[in-house]
Amino acid sequence: MATLKQIGKELGLSVTTVSRALNGFPEVNEATRVKVRETAERLGYRPNRIAQRLVTGRSGMVGMILKIKPDMSADQTFFQTLTGMTAALAAHETDLVLAVDQDADPVQAYRKLLERNIVDGFILNAPVRDDPRIAYLKDQNIPFVLHGRDRDAPDYPFYDIDNHAVSTDAVDLLANLGHRRIALINGEVQYTFGLDREAGFRQAMAGRDLAPGWIVNDATLEQQGYQAALDMLSQANAPTAFVCFSTLVAAGVMQAARDKGLSIPKDVSIVAHDDALPQTRAIEFNPALTVTRAPLRDAPEPLVNHLISVLRGAAATDHQQLVRAELILRGSTGPVPSVP
Amino acid sequence: MATLKQIGKELGLSVTTVSRALNGFPEVNEATRVKVRETAERLGYRPNRIAQRLVTGRSGMVGMILKIKPDMSADQTFFQTLTGMTAALAAHETDLVLAVDQDADPVQAYRKLLERNIVDGFILNAPVRDDPRIAYLKDQNIPFVLHGRDRDAPDYPFYDIDNHAVSTDAVDLLANLGHRRIALINGEVQYTFGLDREAGFRQAMAGRDLAPGWIVNDATLEQQGYQAALDMLSQANAPTAFVCFSTLVAAGVMQAARDKGLSIPKDVSIVAHDDALPQTRAIEFNPALTVTRAPLRDAPEPLVNHLISVLRGAAATDHQQLVRAELILRGSTGPVPSVP
DNA sequence: CTGAAAGCGCTTACAG
DNA sequence: CTGAAAGCGCTTACAG
Numbered sequence: 001m002a003t004l005k006q007i008g009k010e011l012g013l014s015v016t017t018v019s020r021a022l023n024g025f026p027e028v029n030e031a032t033r034v035k036v037r038e039t040a041e042r043l044g045y046r047p048n049r050i051a052q053r054l055v056t057g058r059s060g061m062v063g064m065i066l067k068i069k070p071d072m073s074a075d076q077t078f079f080q081t082l083t084g085m086t087a088a089l090a091a092h093e094t095d096l097v098l099a100v101d102q103d104a105d106p107v108q109a110y111r112k113l114l115e116r117n118i119v120d121g122f123i124l125n126a127p128v129r130d131d132p133r134i135a136y137l138k139d140q141n142i143p144f145v146l147h148g149r150d151r152d153a154p155d156y157p158f159y160d161i162d163n164h165a166v167s168t169d170a171v172d173l174l175a176n177l178g179h180r181r182i183a184l185i186n187g188e189v190q191y192t193f194g195l196d197r198e199a200g201f202r203q204a205m206a207g208r209d210l211a212p213g214w215i216v217n218d219a220t221l222e223q224q225g226y227q228a229a230l231d232m233l234s235q236a237n238a239p240t241a242f243v244c245f246s247t248l249v250a251a252g253v254m255q256a257a258r259d260k261g262l263s264i265p266k267d268v269s270i271v272a273h274d275d276a277l278p279q280t281r282a283i284e285f286n287p288a289l290t291v292t293r294a295p296l297r298d299a300p301e302p303l304v305n306h307l308i309s310v311l312r313g314a315a316a317t318d319h320q321q322l323v324r325a326e327l328i329l330r331g332s333t334g335p336v337p338s339v340p
Numbered sequence: 341m342a343t344l345k346q347i348g349k350e351l352g353l354s355v356t357t358v359s360r361a362l363n364g365f366p367e368v369n370e371a372t373r374v375k376v377r378e379t380a381e382r383l384g385y386r387p388n389r390i391a392q393r394l395v396t397g398r399s400g401m402v403g404m405i406l407k408i409k410p411d412m413s414a415d416q417t418f419f420q421t422l423t424g425m426t427a428a429l430a431a432h433e434t435d436l437v438l439a440v441d442q443d444a445d446p447v448q449a450y451r452k453l454l455e456r457n458i459v460d461g462f463i464l465n466a467p468v469r470d471d472p473r474i475a476y477l478k479d480q481n482i483p484f485v486l487h488g489r490d491r492d493a494p495d496y497p498f499y500d501i502d503n504h505a506v507s508t509d510a511v512d513l514l515a516n517l518g519h520r521r522i523a524l525i526n527g528e529v530q531y532t533f534g535l536d537r538e539a540g541f542r543q544a545m546a547g548r549d550l551a552p553g554w555i556v557n558d559a560t561l562e563q564q565g566y567q568a569a570l571d572m573l574s575q576a577n578a579p580t581a582f583v584c585f586s587t588l589v590a591a592g593v594m595q596a597a598r599d600k601g602l603s604i605p606k607d608v609s610i611v612a613h614d615d616a617l618p619q620t621r622a623i624e625f626n627p628a629l630t631v632t633r634a635p636l637r638d639a640p641e642p643l644v645n646h647l648i649s650v651l652r653g654a655a656a657t658d659h660q661q662l663v664r665a666e667l668i669l670r671g672s673t674g675p676v677p678s679v680p
Numbered sequence: 681c682t683g684a685a686a687g688c689g690c691t692t693a694c695a696g
Numbered sequence: 697c698t699g700a701a702a703g704c705g706c707t708t709a710c711a712g
Contacts, residue, residue: 001457003688003689003690004689004690005689005690013698013699014698014699014700015689015690015691015699016691016692016698016699016700016701017697017698017699019690019691019692020691020692020697020698023691027697027698028697028698029697029698032697032698046455046456046457047457047689047690048394048457048688048689048690049399049456049457049458050390050393050394050399050458050688050689050690051394051688051689051690051691051704052689052690052691053390053690053704054388054390054391054394054688054689054690054691054703054704054705054706055689055690055691055692055703055704056690056691056704057704059390060456060458061437061458066419066422068419068422068423070618071618071619072419072420072423072617072618072619072637073416073419073618073619074419076413079406079408079412079413079414080412082406082408082438082440083408083412083440083442086438086439086440087440090439090452093456095437095439095453095456095458096437096438096439097401097435097436097437097438098422098426098436098437098438099426099430099435099436100422100423100426100427102423112430113435115386116389116400116433116435117386117388117389117390118389118390118400118401118435277412278410278411278412278413279411279412279413297412343705343706344705344706345705345706353682353683354682354683354684355683355705355706355707356682356683356684356685356707356708357681357682357683359706359707359708360681360682360707360708363707367681367682368681368682369681369682372681372682387705387706388704388705388706390704390705390706391688391704391705391706391707392705392706392707393688393706394687394688394689394690394704394705394706394707395687395688395705395706395707395708396688396706396707397688
């Protein structure tokens, strides 16, 4: 492996100048810079990250901990996130060190990776309320960025969608169409995004004097959406509209309505939040789904950019990004059915 | 962060001696060693891995590239593999750098990671025949270990199960039970494990003068197993026994038999290869599945150990491990039904 | 049994 | 615009 010393030797330059030429310092003579670049190229020079890290105190690596369930499964959206993340990191010549958390203690995996002393910062996702990982990382004074937020008005960098507004937008749409019996099929409330969806739903319903009589939490699978909706639709005074946590859950809800002989949107309206995953596309539903849309693939790049900026010394509060999902009207929502 | 220098200063010792005491060199006076250890403990000393790596020339990191499909999904067994891998690596104080390959060129992601110059070696999985990644890594002279093999008699370190024997064991079992019309519902033959399963099947059938009349490749989902079996069972002179690529595929095959009004094992026998994934457990089938069993979770530790050994200079040929799956007889196999 | 010195490959004041 | 020197924290011949 070529080193700065070798390049310098070839050209009769000091390692200092070679280093500066390669790192784009302005005071280097352009002719010198060109020669250095050419020689570096020819020798196949690659900076030794380890040496750089020793002197700069930064490793050019960030850590991410993947939470694995006891049955060795994990969030399916991870692959999409991972893909975007590594691509965005590569643009900053930064690599991703991945570790796994299958511990009871959510902090343990972070502690272990930190002890090994090789990451500059962390990317966290799926925060719970007052997430203990955040207290720990703050205490250790190590930079991090969150996909999501673990509290209101946090002081750390984050990228999040406004999950509260996701629910209020959905309820507002349905209420304006005349619906009064509106159900929420929500995701996991162990996470703040689930809590925020529920809170937004309750607030929007209360704001219109509607009773939040149908709320099911912790539905992540199509089957769970199906079952929850089937139960509700079998009751007297069943809901006429559903707010669904995801397009996957919406698929189950739609099937349940069909199995009850109900048509969409004549008898039942459905709104879903759409992460725009390639597997379950809202426009491929029949009828196409009305959604609040905020593609998951949009998250990795800003997340990475926020973290990199903070690692370079930017203020955390300058790297907090809240995105409002876009409401897209399609065929799955319509006026409340007239009472027969 | 405490350093060797600080410990030495406290005790009036040189960093040399402190280093040797902490690293267990035999020539250190025991009393000195005890003092050094105590002080290191008290100061919360953690060796600076980056500095260690600069001087030893090793990064303490290995790379792995995850292949992502165009729809952003990936092999579900990845999470299990990843969990075992990071745990095994941690035992050697080694970390995992993960990157993603969504490229047409399978070598590209390796090249990029290598350019960044931070991994000591690679762990590869899912090899295809004469895998181009292997030619590339050999050319670059960078150590790697394979989960699987891309050719017969390779010269690199690997951990693999004998996929050829998986098929021959299954066919032998069924043939000895009198079955002559035996079907293979095989996995993806773009990979060598799929090719080996098919080759073993064909060879075992030929060895008994049986025609390999029912072979379906590239079945990975339950639904694909179901469809393939349903098609076969709808023909005249349908197979009486199925060799299944996985327990998941076997679930589909079993359902197809049921839907055709056939009972197991009276009318149809089923053998599956069992990676012992927590999601689809062979003993929970009804009847319990007869399997060739080789838990996927057994692979990461030997893989890591082989790679670490080779990184320390061991000969590749001393770290080639071929494991034979265990044949476990359960309720899904029985004698061939007598001709009515 | 212990220490002074060299060096891993780089960055960055400091000096010219 | 360029270079000599110091130093990041460690390991390891070499010397005593």
